[in-house]
Amino acid sequence: MNTELLGVIATYLLTLVIAIPLGRYLAKVFAGEKVWTDFLKPLEAGIFKLSGINTKEEMNWKQAMKALLTINLVWLIYGFFVLIYQDKLPLNPDGNPGMSPDLSFNTIISFVVNCNLQHYSGESGVTYLTQHFVLMFLQFVSTATGIAASVIFFKAFRDRTTERLGNFWEFFVKSITRLLLPLSLLVGLILAFNGTPTSYEGKDQYISVQGDTVNVSRGPAAGFIAIKHLGTxxxxxxxxxxxxxxxNPNYLTGVVELVSQCIIPFALVITFGYFIRRRKLSWMIFGVMTIGMLLLLIPMLQSELGGNPALAKMGISQQTGAMEGKEVRFGPAISAYWSTMTTIISTGSVNNMHDSTMPMSGTWQLLGMMINSFFGGCGVGLLNYFVYLIIAVFISGLMVGRTPEFLGHKVEAREVKIAALIALLSPFLILAGTAVASYVFTTHGEAAWAVQPKSWLNNPGFHGFSEMLYEITSSNANNGSGFEGLADNNVFWNVSTGIVLMFGRFLPIIGPIAIAGLLGAKKYIPESAGTLKTDTLTFSLMTLAVIIVLNALSYFPALTLGPLAEYFTMLK
Structure with a gap:
């Protein structure tokens, strides 16, 4: 077997080895059971006392969502002004300028919503102070927000009938103290000992082989990179x-970063089953997500390892695969695996240039973000999957002529309507956003948007459409990766993607939490011989079918205009 493929398999198996016990550990942490990290309780108690939080006061789903939205608004306002005035603040050894209001608007929303869509270049666009005390801070708290929301969701199904879903602030703080900080410290140390810089000094200089003087940016990067992956x-x-x-200095750090971005989304699926005492259900969900991952990963590997057929026709060997845009240190196989995981996990980090991947690879990357429920981001991936699950319960109930039920609670019109609205939200944001961008690009030649739309695209035709489709899709999925042929730092893209980022983050959290809260408050109905069981292979395949059909109907026309058209044109 190709040694590159062995690296992919080993990385995935290592992820599972860590994620499964981590899932069990998190179930105990959020259930209030004894765990080895209980020595952190005095620290947490001090935080709660200082903040005036009584963790014994449990919230209903509305109170939890109010807390979530309020604190996110505070972070948004704080970060917006710091980014604008960062040039006047300390820890700026390279003299980087302050951001324009539209770029600051886009950047702060992007980091608040766990997307990190960057319309600036990291080493030249922000200072050490904003990297640490705005952006890295938000990478911790936005991740903790998603995890806390998922635990609120779990609580709705732990007890038979309840409106008391725990305390959002308790879950939020524990997500940081018991999970994110310890793991970030470990990953940061691995990166630092392998060459990732950790100092606060400015640019360094060296003389290249050609005799040129080269300025190299550095800074305290290791901790930032650790949480960027662990928090997706x-x-x-x-x-x-x-x-x-x-x-990403070497293959070891590449594996560590890949494992880091996958372990928490994987683990939280396991946590769900242990927390609500329905392990079989969580394993069935994990199985569907894994099948979905493989349906995207296998053709991605085939596409990237197969190379470019256009070059093959010219007599150029393609034994090394499609190497354009890839790191020669890593090769196309691990890059294909990274691209798949970073788009389905909604991390958005890259170890290769997505804009340079083969057209069909672009299709699989886009689909991973459009579906956005095969593991997904920390906590929110499971919430997205739950929307499809409720739709599958509703359809299955109609097929067998029974009132749909989920875990002993009747699924009625109100819950189905919420699920349908959330399921339709992503296609609306992606397709409408891309349509508006295409209209502006084709009809406005002047600089009405602070840059001439005709200069947006370095690649005309089908690939140019894919670049715009990818940008909106990445924003809606809170992903952050991009087809970087697109010139996106202008008023149009900063504002439009900022709006998509907000809706794409918060409504898919509020909707599933509302459904769970409504179901949890209903009278529990014991299972009977006629109960539709949701932890069976049959129902799991039904849910997978719903995911595939709904997304195919929603997105196939747009994919046809972009990467699919580019693929068939390349073959011709």
Missing amino acids: NGGGWFGANSTHPLE
């Missing part, structure tokens, strides 16, 4: 992200 954030300290040799 994805924002790069350097503009080139994990293709940069200081952000």
Whole structure:
């Protein structure tokens, strides 16, 4: 077997070895059971006392969502002004300028919503102060927000009938103290000992082989990069992200970063089953997500390892695969695996240039973000999957002529309507956003948007459409990766993607939490011989079918205009 493929398999198996016990550990942490990290309780108690929080006061789903939205608004306002005035603040040894209001608007929303869509270059666009005390801070708290929301969701199904879903602030703080900080410290140390910089000094200089003087940015990057992956954030300290040799020095750090971005989304599916005492259900969900991952990964590997047929026709050997845009240190196989995981996990970090991947690879990357429920981001991936699950319950109930039920609670019109609205939200944001961008590009030649739309695209035709489709899709999925042929730092893209970022983050959290809260408050109905069981292979395949059919109907026309058209044109 190709040694590159062995690296992919070994990385995935290592992820599972860590994620499964981590899932069990998190179930105990959030259930209040004894765990080895209980020595942190005095620290947490001090935080709660200082903040005036009584963790014994449990919230209903509305109170939890109010707390979530309020604190996110505070972070947004704080970060917006710091980014604008960062040039007047300390820890700026390279003299980087302050951001324009539209770029600050886009950047702060992007980091608040766990997307990290960067319309600036990391080493030249922000200072050390904003990298640490705004952006890295948000990478911790935005991740903790998603995890806390998922635990609120779990609580709705732990007890038979309840409106008391725990305390959002308790889950939020524990997500940081018991999970994110310890793991970030470990990953940061691994990166630092392998060459990732950790100092606060400015640019360094060296003389290249050609005799040129080269300025190299550095800074305290290791901790930032650790949480960017663990929290499925994805924002790069350097503009080139994990293709940069200081952000990802060698194959070992590449594996560590890949494992880091997958372990929490994997683990939270396991946590769900242990927390609500329905392990079989969580394993069935995990199985569907794994099948979905493989349906995207296998053709991605085939596409990237197969090379470019256009070059093959010219007599150029393609034994090394499609190497354009890839790091020669890593090769196309691990890059294909990274691209798949970073788009389905919604991390958005890259160890290769997605804009340079083969057209069909672009299709699989886009689909991973459009579906956005095969593991997904920390906590929110499971919430997205739950929307499809409720639709599958509703359809299955109609097929067998029974009132749909989920875990002993009747699924009625109100819950189905919420699920349908959330399921339709992503196609609306993606397709409408791309349509508006295409209209502006084709009809406005002047600089009405602070840059001439005709200069947006370095690649005309089908690939140019794919670049715009990818940008909106990445924003809606809170992913952050991009087809970087697109010139996106202008008023149109900063504002439009900022709006998509907000709706794409918060409504898919509020909707599933509302459904769970409504179901949890209903009278529990014991299972009977006629109960539709949701932890069976049959129902799991039904849910997978719903995911595939709904997304195919929603997105196939847009994919046809972009990467599919480019693929068939290349063959011709």
